[in-house]
Amino acid sequence: METLFKYGKAVYKTVDNFNELSYEIGNFGNNVLWICDTNTARMVRPLPQPNVIINTGEGSKNFTTLERILQVAIDADLNKNSTFIGLGGGVVCDITALAASIFRRGCKCLLIPTTIMAMGDACLGGKTGINFRGVKNAIGNTYEANEVLLCPEMLRSLPDREYYSGLSEIIKHALLSNSRELYQKVVLDRQKINARDLDTVSDLIRLSLETKKEVLEQNRSEILKLGHVFGTVLETMTDFNKSHGECIVWGIIRSTELGYKCGLCEKSFADNICRVFKPFKYDVDYKIPRTNWQLFKSILAKNNTYNSSNHELLILTDLGTVVSYAAEEDAIQDAVIESVVYR
Numbered sequence: 001m002e003t004l005f006k007y008g009k010a011v012y013k014t015v016d017n018f019n020e021l022s023y024e025i026g027n028f029g030n031n032v033l034w035i036c037d038t039n040t041a042r043m044v045r046p047l048p049q050p051n052v053i054i055n056t057g058e059g060s061k062n063f064t065t066l067e068r069i070l071q072v073a074i075d076a077d078l079n080k081n082s083t084f085i086g087l088g089g090g091v092v093c094d095i096t097a098l099a100a101s102i103f104r105r106g107c108k109c110l111l112i113p114t115t116i117m118a119m120g121d122a123c124l125g126g127k128t129g130i131n132f133r134g135v136k137n138a139i140g141n142t143y144e145a146n147e148v149l150l151c152p153e154m155l156r157s158l159p160d161r162e163y164y165s166g167l168s169e170i171i172k173h174a175l176l177s178n179s180r181e182l183y184q185k186v187v188l189d190r191q192k193i194n195a196r197d198l199d200t201v202s203d204l205i206r207l208s209l210e211t212k213k214e215v216l217e218q219n220r221s222e223i224l225k226l227g228h229v230f231g232t233v234l235e236t237m238t239d240f241n242k243s244h245g246e247c248i249v250w251g252i253i254r255s256t257e258l259g260y261k262c263g264l265c266e267k268s269f270a271d272n273i274c275r276v277f278k279p280f281k282y283d284v285d286y287k288i289p290r291t292n293w294q295l296f297k298s299i300l301a302k303n304n305t306y307n308s309s310n311h312e313l314l315i316l317t318d319l320g321t322v323v324s325y326a327a328e329e330d331a332i333q334d335a336v337i338e339s340v341v342y343r
């Protein structure tokens, strides 16, 4: 086991394989509550009692699940010194940390993220949350875990859709980083990344967390929303059939294209951003059908600060450099809608 770094009160540790993880789990003691989803519950056998197994997916991030966790904790006589252990993706980690933050006014929290999204992004920063009345993460707070235990070997069983969705956040961090190390790894090791080579993926996760940590410590957290303005519109338009990560990638690519068309960056830079994502099976050329422009515009207006014709967007103008830009509707249409081809 290796300690990677500390962020706030949280210690980030990594283990090489399941055997080491299993050894660590043996040290957790009895005063704990396990929280998993129906997939991740199968990873620890037998799963110690008490435990709460929630349904998979975003639909579980709600008050009913939160109450169930608190109910089991009370019934098991757990106290302030108890540890809630979240074993799972971002859904399990977000709700475990929220439950830990309010149980007995705050008990201990240990996260074992099992998706690349949770390992490379969600486990750092202490954001907790559940969805409420259709609003994502409407209820939550900031509560750093005491410990985060990373075991990249767990990613072997992750479905492709989840793997590439989470990978998108790591590539986003590579574009935001002031150091070139993560970026170069993404560009040079693409075959190993697609093959899920464990050493390569472990390095990506470490570098991704280090980048996010640096961004948070520099109070630049708003840049982590790169790609979200267009990406969340696409998510809604496609009825959440495309993964969150795919949509964010699309948002980054289209907003960089817009940046080039508005003179904020070179065309070669915008083309290069496409080339960074392309080897990872993202549909970098996708554009919204012309007939859906009104729908796109109405969702955009609902999601964002709307000042009649301009939308505030984050635009990547160079590696590590993001500017906020009020884009006009014509420019947005040009960047996101398929062009008419005259024959």
Ligand SMILES: NC(=O)c1ccc[n+]([C@@H]2O[C@H](COP(=O)([O-])OP(=O)(O)OC[C@H]3O[C@@H](n4cnc5c(N)ncnc54)[C@H](O)[C@@H]3O)[C@@H](O)[C@H]2O)c1
Pocket: 037, 038, 039, 040, 056, 057, 058, 061, 088, 089, 090, 091, 092, 094, 114, 115, 116, 117, 118, 121, 122, 123, 124, 125, 126, 127, 128, 137, 154, 155, 156, 157, 158, 159, 162, 165, 166
């Ligand atoms: N707190 C934060 O800073 C932060 C950041 C990013 C995302 N999030 C949150 O994270 C959530 C998304 O997280 P996610 O992408 O990890 O999704 P998820 O937690 O829903 O997991 C995706 C799927 O993968 C399955 N799974 C998990 N680990 C597996 C493994 N090792 N092998 C096989 N299957 C496995 C899960 O059971 C689930 O079906 C969202 O709710 C989002 O709001 C939070």
